[in-house]
Amino acid sequence: MTVTIYDVAREAGVSMATVSRVVNNNPNVKPQTRKKVFEAIERLGYRPNAVARGLASKKTTTVGVVIPDISNAIFAEVARGIEDIANMYHYNIILCNADKKKEKEIRVINTLLEKQVDGLLFMGGAVTDEHIQAFKTANVPIVLCATTDEQGTIPSVDIDHEAAAFDAVSSLIAQGHKSIAMISGTLQDPANGYARFQGYKRALETAGLAYDEELVRVGNYRYESGIEAMKYFLELNNKPTAVFAATDEMAIGAIHAIQDFGLKVPDDISVISVDNSRMASMVRPQLTTVAQPMYDIGAVSMRLLTKLMKKENVDQSKVVLPHELISRQSVIQA
Incomplete structure (x- = not known):
């Protein structure tokens, strides 16, 4: 049978109100009484009813x-x-x-x-x-x-996802990269998708580099979509020298696609992303990324x-x- 507050009160020899005060950490209970109630709770295996307490307190x-x-x-x-x-x-x-x-x-x-x-x-x-x-x-x-x-x-x-993407792409430009592809998240997503895409475009514009739709593919944040997007870039006549992926998982997919193609990261193509998940330091080469806290x-x-x-x-x-x-x-x- 379920142990009730009444059972605890009877076992401890106190009122139900006193048991309630002890359970709810009310300071207005003598230490001796509090000890007696806790001992009764332990002996009987009583567990306060959270639903009932919520109904009473509306919390x-x-x-x-x-x-x-x-x-x-x-x-x-x-x-x-x-x-x-x-x-x-x-x-x-x-x-x-x-x-x-x-x-x-x-x-x-x-x-x-x-x-x-x-x-x-x-x-x-x-x-x-x-x-x-x-x-x-x-x-x-x-x-x-x-x-x-x-x-x-x-x-x-x-x-600020737009600023994070801007900083990632700007760091590639500072390294001398001019042909930079992007593996984006869905543009209906205001943060990981659209905002990071806008940051990519702003970094190109700020550096005086032309935006090329051919160098943008939309993924679904997953590893597999990073592979598929990178395969597309690798088939282009003018392959990008660097890739910015909207997430680490897609970036790792891109790294593996580059390696499967017989090229090296970063010797042939550099890869950068945003997130700094644990996977970023597990992949080889380790992934340069913008860390979100x-x-x-x-x-x-x-x-x-x-x-x-x-x-x-x-x-x-x-x-x-x-x-x-x-x-x-x-x-x-x-």
């Missing part, structure tokens, strides 16, 4: 997190930052994978709101009108994590959400964290 101390691709190491690092800060502030996490599908994202958002979460973190991906509509029906705080909405009306934590993005997002949930003062609801170019062995001078 579940639970946060919903929508993650676009749980198999992607980048998002796993963000989730780790979220979890660490959530633990620090005594919140539990419900993590939901949405497979980068808008319909599933909307469904997951609504499901989490139905579960009475105290707040919601939406991680990655495009924020469409349908997302905005779902967010508007929520009566809890929402923070966008590693993405932003076009209007900038929803609190968010991210990097993924753990910090998760941690800062969760901290911002805790402030909003507790109705604390928030100085800045749109947080842009710094990025950093990490030079390794996949880029050399042209």
Whole structure:
């Protein structure tokens, strides 16, 4: 049979109100009484009913997190930052994978709101009108994590993706590269796709280099799409001397395609990307990349959400964290 608060109170010889105060860490309980209640809890194996406590307090101390691709190491690092800060502030996490599908994202958002979460973190991906509509029906705080909405009306934590791409491509240009291809993410994605594409174009324009549509292929962020895009570039009469990939995973696909073609990285073609996932230092040659502070993005997002949930003062609801170019062995001078 389920052990109730009444059973604990009887076992400890105190009132149910006293047991409730002990369970909820109320300081107004004598140490001797607190010890007696904890001993009774341990003997009986009592576990407080979180649902009942949530109904009484109208708080579940639970946060919903929508993650676009749980198999992607980048998002796993963000989730780790979220979890660490959530633990620090005594919140539990419900993590939901949405497979980068808008319909599933909307469904997951609504499901989490139905579960009475105290707040919601939406991680990655495009924020469409349908997302905005779902967010508007929520009566809890929402923070966008590693993405932003076009209007900038929803609190968010991210990097400047356009500037990150600009810095990556500019570093190639500084090494003397003039024919630079790009493996882009989908241009419907405002961050990893469109913003990084715009950064690529701006770097070319700033250096006085012509933009060539033939040197751009759109991938799906995955390793295989990096291979396919690179195969296309390798068949061109005038092969690029360098490739900028929007993600590490596509960049690694490009490196392997170059090597399979019988060419060398970086001797024949240099490769650079954005992310700085763990895979960037595992591939050979090690990948030069612009680092996103993924753990910090998760941690800062969760901290911002805790402030909003507790109705604390928030100085800045749109947080842009710094990025950093990490030079390794996949880029050399042209």
